[in-house]
Amino acid sequence: MRVLVAGGAGYIGSVVTAALLADGHEVTVLDDLSTGHADAVPEGASFAQVSLHDSAPVLADVRPDAVLHFAARSLVGASQQQPEDYWHVNVGGSLALLEAMRAADCRRIVFSSTAATYGEPESVPIREDAPTRPTNTYGATKLAVDQMLTSYAVAHGFAAVSLRYFNVAGAAYGLGERHTTETHLIPLALQVAAGQRESLTVYGEDYPTPDGTCIRDYVHVEDLAEAHLLALPAPAAGEHRIYNLGNGTGFSVQEVVDAAREVTGHPVPVVLGERRAGDPAQLVASSDRIRADLGWAPRHTDLVGIVRDAWDVARAHRVTPQA
Ligand SMILES: NC(=O)c1ccc[n+]([C@@H]2O[C@H](COP(=O)([O-])OP(=O)(O)OC[C@H]3O[C@@H](n4cnc5c(N)ncnc54)[C@H](O)[C@@H]3O)[C@@H](O)[C@H]2O)c1
Numbered sequence: 456m457r458v459l460v461a462g463g464a465g466y467i468g469s470v471v472t473a474a475l476l477a478d479g480h481e482v483t484v485l486d487d488l489s490t491g492h493a494d495a496v497p498e499g500a501s502f503a504q505v506s507l508h509d510s511a512p513v514l515a516d517v518r519p520d521a522v523l524h525f526a527a528r529s530l531v532g533a534s535q536q537q538p539e540d541y542w543h544v545n546v547g548g549s550l551a552l553l554e555a556m557r558a559a560d561c562r563r564i565v566f567s568s569t570a571a572t573y574g575e576p577e578s579v580p581i582r583e584d585a586p587t588r589p590t591n592t593y594g595a596t597k598l599a600v601d602q603m604l605t606s607y608a609v610a611h612g613f614a615a616v617s618l619r620y621f622n623v624a625g626a627a628y629g630l631g632e633r634h635t636t637e638t639h640l641i642p643l644a645l646q647v648a649a650g651q652r653e654s655l656t657v658y659g660e661d662y663p664t665p666d667g668t669c670i671r672d673y674v675h676v677e678d679l680a681e682a683h684l685l686a687l688p689a690p691a692a693g694e695h696r697i698y699n700l701g702n703g704t705g706f707s708v709q710e711v712v713d714a715a716r717e718v719t720g721h722p723v724p725v726v727l728g729e730r731r732a733g734d735p736a737q738l739v740a741s742s743d744r745i746r747a748d749l750g751w752a753p754r755h756t757d758l759v760g761i762v763r764d765a766w767d768v769a770r771a772h773r774v775t776p777q778a
Pocket residue numbers: 461462463464465466467468485486487488489490491492505506507508524525526527528529544548567568569570619620621622623624634
């Protein structure tokens with residue numbers, strides 16, 4: 456297929472671009488480099504430094520068979536401070552992209568949705584038929600795009616898949632997480648291990664979990680890439696599917712810190728902090744639907760292995776020069 460990857464210079468988009476190329480697809484990356492890196496675009500992909508809002512000429516020129524849409528603002532805290540930026544990029548940008556697709560007669564799309572569309576869960580593991588009650592603007596904007604896709608499928612014959620990622624982690628194809636503003640637990644713990652930060656603040660130790668710290672579902676980015684390859688041809692015209700993507704197992708913040716110590720062999724000093732607003736005690740996905748429909752099965756489910764892959768690539772990028 457000829458595929459356009461919006462946001463392919465970012466963490467997940469670059470890994471999926473590499474997987475698409477390895478699978479024999481022709482790839483054009485569209486990215487404004489607002490949080491991505493030009494050198495993350497894998498060799499073999501064409502690159503257009505263009506915003507979602509100005510994507511029409513690129514779509515008209517490339518005439519892709521399908522679009523994979525990763526481009527977004529995705530910091531939960533910032534979404535509460537600057538909601539306008541999140542509605543503009545995530546919703547306005549996605550609408551511009553869908554209209555550019557329609558004009559170029561491309562109606563197949565896989566979209567990066569999120570566990571944040573569910574909000575505080577009533578029960579875990581979380582299934583796709585759970586209520587969607589986002590507790591922050593980021594989750595609300597992603598849910599709005601999911602709904603946009605449903606209506607484009609019904610009205611305009613789009614074949615669409617929303618993949619609701621839980622906590623994406625690890626590295627593949629030499630590509631890992633390199634966010635200038637890093638808020639995610641695993642890269643932060645590894646920066647502490649590398650001596651780039653003094654300590655890691657653990658946001659709360661009094662949750663109703665076995666060790667008192669929050670439990671999350673860390674899914675390896677390589678397993679996520681595999682899910683995109685399976686999802687791409689799956690829906691028929693007029694169909695919008697929604698799939699959760701998680702590891703199936705939850706790990707606590709304390710277990711992540713222990714894994715970071717084990718993998719790196721360095722101390723990871725920890726400071727106990729307040730709970731972070733809006734953090735549910737436990738978020739774990741049921742990925743039964745994508746397993747049943749598409750035969751997806753995560754292969755890199757071991758936490759130490761996930762942390763090791765992240766560490767190896769971070770070191771190779773000299774993000775952790777002391778290591
Ligand atoms: N990392 C996670 O754990 C996680 C979890 C759930 C969902 N997601 C979603 O997955 C997607 C990828 O996440 P990531 O961690 O790789 O983020 P990232 O910031 O590394 O990648 C996003 C990419 O989109 C680009 N971009 C942003 N706005 C753009 C615009 N207006 N026009 C063109 N390009 C634009 C950025 O430059 C960047 O390269 C996002 O949509 C995010 O919301 C991520």
